[in-house]
Amino acid sequence: MTPAINLLKKNKCDFKVHKYDHDPACTDFGDEAVEKLGLDANQVYKTLLVELTPKELVVCVLPVSNQLSLKEVASAFGVKKAVMANKDEAQKVTGYLLGGISPLGQKKLLRTVLDESVNSFKTIFISGGKRGLDIEVKPSDLQKLLKAKICEIKAV
Numbered sequence: 655m656t657p658a659i660n661l662l663k664k665n666k667c668d669f670k671v672h673k674y675d676h677d678p679a680c681t682d683f684g685d686e687a688v689e690k691l692g693l694d695a696n697q698v699y700k701t702l703l704v705e706l707t708p709k710e711l712v713v714c715v716l717p718v719s720n721q722l723s724l725k726e727v728a729s730a731f732g733v734k735k736a737v738m739a740n741k742d743e744a745q746k747v748t749g750y751l752l753g754g755i756s757p758l759g760q761k762k763l764l765r766t767v768l769d770e771s772v773n774s775f776k777t778i779f780i781s782g783g784k785r786g787l788d789i790e791v792k793p794s795d796l797q798k799l800l801k802a803k804i805c806e807i808k809a810v
Contacts, residue, residue, distance in 0.1 A: 696717050715769065777790045
């Protein structure tokens with residue numbers, strides 16, 4: 655059980671766990687999940703951490719098929735500039751390993767933005783908190799649990 659799964663159970667959310675054998679040589683974690691689970695890349699979401707200030711990280715959830723727009727993220731949070739978080743810092747702050755960072759069950763609840771494309775699906779797939787583990791969840795449950803805002807954050 656991961657903190658992400660425990661949080662979903664505690665809040666009585668409907669979800670499905672999807673496991674696959676993670677290849678340790680693979681560093682394209684989202685693409686690996688798409689391929690091994692036979693899913694649509696637009697419906698599988700990655701979790702990225704972005705630094706707004708040296709003291710504030712935020713969570714961005716968007717399709718693995720897209721690039722993140724740091725300009726859109728900055729705009730969503732009302733700051734001038736946003737940069738990708740350092741990977742070691744991301745792991746330390748979330749309590750998860752890179753490639754297994756779930757937006758759910760992190761050490762503390764960070765401000766979160768979901769890409770507006772979540773509205774196109776009844777369910778989406780997110781990391782379950784470790785490599786080789788995805789969770790299928792309703793976007794509305796994800797938004798509620800994370801107190802997330804929904805904005806366009808992918809590069810167009």
